[in-house]
Amino acid sequence: MINNRTDMKGFSLSAGQKTIIWLLGASLVTVFIASLTYRMNHPGNKVEYQQEGGKGGMPGGMASVNEDAMKHVRELMARMRKDPDNMEIQLELANSFMMIRAYDRAKPFFDKVLTKEPDNVQALMGLGMCYYQAENFKEAAGAFDRIIALDPDDSMARFNTGIIKKYYLHEHEAAENEFRQIISNPKSPDDMKRRAEEELKKEPVQEQ
Numbered sequence: 001m002i003n004n005r006t007d008m009k010g011f012s013l014s015a016g017q018k019t020i021i022w023l024l025g026a027s028l029v030t031v032f033i034a035s036l037t038y039r040m041n042h043p044g045n046k047v048e049y050q051q052e053g054g055k056g057g058m059p060g061g062m063a064s065v066n067e068d069a070m071k072h073v074r075e076l077m078a079r080m081r082k083d084p085d086n087m088e089i090q091l092e093l094a095n096s097f098m099m100i101r102a103y104d105r106a107k108p109f110f111d112k113v114l115t116k117e118p119d120n121v122q123a124l125m126g127l128g129m130c131y132y133q134a135e136n137f138k139e140a141a142g143a144f145d146r147i148i149a150l151d152p153d154d155s156m157a158r159f160n161t162g163i164i165k166k167y168y169l170h171e172h173e174a175a176e177n178e179f180r181q182i183i184s185n186p187k188s189p190d191d192m193k194r195r196a197e198e199e200l201k202k203e204p205v206q207e208q
Contacts, residue, residue, distance in 0.1 A: 072096050073093065076089055080093065090113050091110075091120070093106075094106040094110045095126065098129065098130075103129065106126060106130055107130040110123045110124075110130065121151070124144075128140045128143030137164050140160075144160045155188040158182050159192055163199070165178065179196035179197075179200050180200070183196050183197060
């Protein structure tokens, strides 16, 4: 689950930019859950996505989002060439590439934002997702852990790093601690507490 909270000091988002970020957040929640589920059931395999609504094709809604995102990417690339040091454009570009699941294209832009703003939570979330999709699980957990260091109440970051530590890094004690932290924190949303409780009931996967 990806937190679509922004932490862009000094940035003022337009209505269009807020829409892109909202769409990104909605799509990444689905992508992350589907990706985690597939990896848990198919250890060692690469993630595949099966879209609903058609054989071998995308439903109209997702295709429309991708088409709009690509158009937005082209516009942003033109703006970036004129203003290469604008971190708002860099982050928006990264978000747009995430929208179309071009994680390798998104990562350099998240990296650049974090060079300037190391505490940018949205960029850290995006970077963690990029590492996760590239199967760089240690780096992915590290990105989510950085968010927790900034905001110990961020239950989504805790859940993400807990899942990675449990299923891919086999750091079972550390993973259980993340889930227990979510459950014991009164600020954690009920759905996150429920997911954490479900994970504690599951037997840890042994390293092969």
